[in-house]
Amino acid sequence: MVKINCRRVDGVTVVDVVGRITLGDGSTLLRDTIRGLIAAGDKQILVNLGEVGYIDSSGLGELVSAFTAVRAEGGDLKLLHLTRKVHDLLQITKLYTVFDIHDDEAQAISSYEVRHAH
Amino acid sequence: MLTPTHRAVVLESRVDNVDRAETAAEEFAAAAGFDEPERHRIAMAVREITVNAITHGNRCEAGKKVTIDFSVSPQELVIQIRDQGEGFDASGLPDPLAPDNLLRQSGRGIFLARAFMDDVQLLSNANGTEVRMSKHRPGNV
Numbered sequence: 001m002v003k004i005n006c007r008r009v010d011g012v013t014v015v016d017v018v019g020r021i022t023l024g025d026g027s028t029l030l031r032d033t034i035r036g037l038i039a040a041g042d043k044q045i046l047v048n049l050g051e052v053g054y055i056d057s058s059g060l061g062e063l064v065s066a067f068t069a070v071r072a073e074g075g076d077l078k079l080l081h082l083t084r085k086v087h088d089l090l091q092i093t094k095l096y097t098v099f100d101i102h103d104d105e106a107q108a109i110s111s112y113e114v115r116h117a118h
Numbered sequence: 119m120l121t122p123t124h125r126a127v128v129l130e131s132r133v134d135n136v137d138r139a140e141t142a143a144e145e146f147a148a149a150a151g152f153d154e155p156e157r158h159r160i161a162m163a164v165r166e167i168t169v170n171a172i173t174h175g176n177r178c179e180a181g182k183k184v185t186i187d188f189s190v191s192p193q194e195l196v197i198q199i200r201d202q203g204e205g206f207d208a209s210g211l212p213d214p215l216a217p218d219n220l221l222r223q224s225g226r227g228i229f230l231a232r233a234f235m236d237d238v239q240l241l242s243n244a245n246g247t248e249v250r251m252s253k254h255r256p257g258n259v
Contacts (some may be wrong), residue, residue, distance in 0.1 A: 061223035092233050094215050
């Protein structure tokens with residue numbers, strides 16, 4: 001079971017994810033959420049994984065897919081607050097080198113180059 | 119209470135059965151004395167290989183089963199996962215860490231199983247694929 005909530009902070013959409021991002025509902029909900037944001041023109045996205053203790057390879061694939069989709073639209077997708085297990089997973093798969101990862105939300109928000117009006 | 123030395127789980131080829139495989143692995147690994155971080159890794163390896171068995175091996179066909187055998191000796195935990203698919207060329211698996219593959223959406227399942235277990239062997243032929251994974255028990259490195 002996963003829950004996703006989106007909020008706007010200084011032109012950046014923060015996607016708060018709670019639960020597991022795994023094959024099935026979790027991956028599907030994340031995909032639909034990111035696609036919806038892109039379609040709505042929200043291309044500066046910060047995915048908060050602070051309440052995500054488990055991601056499987058399908059979930060990793062969705063994160064990668066979301067990253068490439070947002071980049072293709074000229075935006076950026078970054079990650080916030082990795083739990084230990086998710087951090088380890090990103091290191092093992094070298095995806096740590098792909099994503100811009102932050103521990104502080106305010107610093108993460110300020111790292112986006114393009115700001116959108118409220 | 120005696121530690122069980124063997125358990126078999128037979129699953130129909132539905133994606134929602136992956137959680138059952140994961141839970142069974144967690145339980146068996148706990149009974150074999152693995153701590154929480156190791157149980158997590160073992161369960162995730164089982165989850166990834168079971169996903170492959172159901173979706174790639176059996177192609178989610180209703181009549182095909184996935185069999186998971188857990189066994190434990192004083193030295194190690196062994197998990198064998200078999201599907202009834204048509205097999206695949208295990209030597210042709212792309213390296214998910216190669217720069218050209220880093221941004222691929224799929225292809226990390228077997229890699230993760232190999233990262234989390236001590237040994238992973240794949241045997242694939244026209245009758246299906248069997249993945250044998252093992253991990254030394256605590257104190258038997």
